[in-house]
Amino acid sequence: MKPLGRFLPTPTLSLVLLVVWLLMARSVAPGQLLLGAFLAVGIPLLTRRFWDPLPPVRHPIKLAWFVLVVLYDIVKANLQVSLLILTPRREPHPGFVEYPLEVKEPLTITLLANTITMTPGTVSTNIRLDRSSLLIHVLDMREEQALVQEIRERYERPLKEIFEC
Amino acid sequence: MTFYVIAEGVIAFLLVAGGIFAFTGSLGMLQFKDFFMRLHGPTKGTTLGIGCVLIASMLYFTITQRELHVQELLITLFLFITAPVTGHMLAKTGLHMHLRFLTSTRGSVPEFRDEDVGQSRVARPAKARHPWRSRQRRRRP
Numbered sequence: 001m002k003p004l005g006r007f008l009p010t011p012t013l014s015l016v017l018l019v020v021w022l023l024m025a026r027s028v029a030p031g032q033l034l035l036g037a038f039l040a041v042g043i044p045l046l047t048r049r050f051w052d053p054l055p056p057v058r059h060p061i062k063l064a065w066f067v068l069v070v071l072y073d074i075v076k077a078n079l080q081v082s083l084l085i086l087t088p089r090r091e092p093h094p095g096f097v098e099y100p101l102e103v104k105e106p107l108t109i110t111l112l113a114n115t116i117t118m119t120p121g122t123v124s125t126n127i128r129l130d131r132s133s134l135l136i137h138v139l140d141m142r143e144e145q146a147l148v149q150e151i152r153e154r155y156e157r158p159l160k161e162i163f164e165c
Numbered sequence: 166m167t168f169y170v171i172a173e174g175v176i177a178f179l180l181v182a183g184g185i186f187a188f189t190g191s192l193g194m195l196q197f198k199d200f201f202m203r204l205h206g207p208t209k210g211t212t213l214g215i216g217c218v219l220i221a222s223m224l225y226f227t228i229t230q231r232e233l234h235v236q237e238l239l240i241t242l243f244l245f246i247t248a249p250v251t252g253h254m255l256a257k258t259g260l261h262m263h264l265r266f267l268t269s270t271r272g273s274v275p276e277f278r279d280e281d282v283g284q285s286r287v288a289r290p291a292k293a294r295h296p297w298r299s300r301q302r303r304r305r306p
Contacts, residue, residue: 085192094202
């Protein structure tokens with residue numbers, strides 16, 4: 001969302017803070033609403049200087065779809081890893097893959113790295129400081145190229161569309 | 166009446182499933198052979214395990230107390246933010262400490278360039294300006 005005047009530089013963050021406050025207080029009484037609104041305006045103003053400017057969300061619907069895909073993949077990842085743990089006879093083939101990054105914004109790279117860690121058999125391990133590539137540890141690797149292709153098509157492209165262009 | 170029986174069944178199923186997932190995630194620590202593989206268990210198995218338990222908790226309290234309980238969503242949110250970051254930091258530390266990994270591991274760890282290791286090359290953020298005295302300071306030169 002675009003900034004709204006002087007007192008709401010990041011409306012999305014303010015909204016999230018308000019919702020979190022109401023969830024924690026577990027009521028929508030006027031007093032809680034007022035206190036929550038005060039915090040939602042105050043905290044971003046106080047902490048604004050710590051942050052880089054965040055890129056705006058361009059396609060909220062695609063973002064929602066992306067979240068659903070990732071949730072589905074998390075469930076799938078859990079089942080796969082659990083199966084792998086519970087069948088000790090099957091030897092997994094671990095490996096390191098260097099994944100060349102297409103996205104360049106810090107926020108998108110963070111989201112991509114987090115997504116990779118949460119999804120099937122992969123943990124993001126190291127990122128080059130020049131943001132050129134991400135090192136991934138794979139629990140059970142079959143085809144290196146196929147894996148890179150899958151991550152690019154499934155996670156990186158949507159993130160790039162949502163946040164960058 | 167049947168509604169409560171079904172709800173009870175669903176909640177019980179979720180609790181048991183959550184327990185099993187959390188357990189296998191921890192079992193992975195024992196089962197796998199090197200540090201990097203062990204990371205996979207806690208970052209994944211545990212997430213779904215706790216997710217199942219939280220959904221069960223939401224359902225149970227919503228049904229028994231007849232009002233919406235959603236603050237468990239906050240736990241999920243914090244968990245989804247912190248678990249991958251912790252995993253990443255652990256893995257990165259492992260790399261920098263040159264921990265041994267299985268020889269059958271395919272691919273190789275890249276050589277670190279100087280800027281990746283970051284000895285005294287950490288990018289320093291620009292000096293913060295004082296919130297209200299910044300104007301005076303700018304005038305001086």
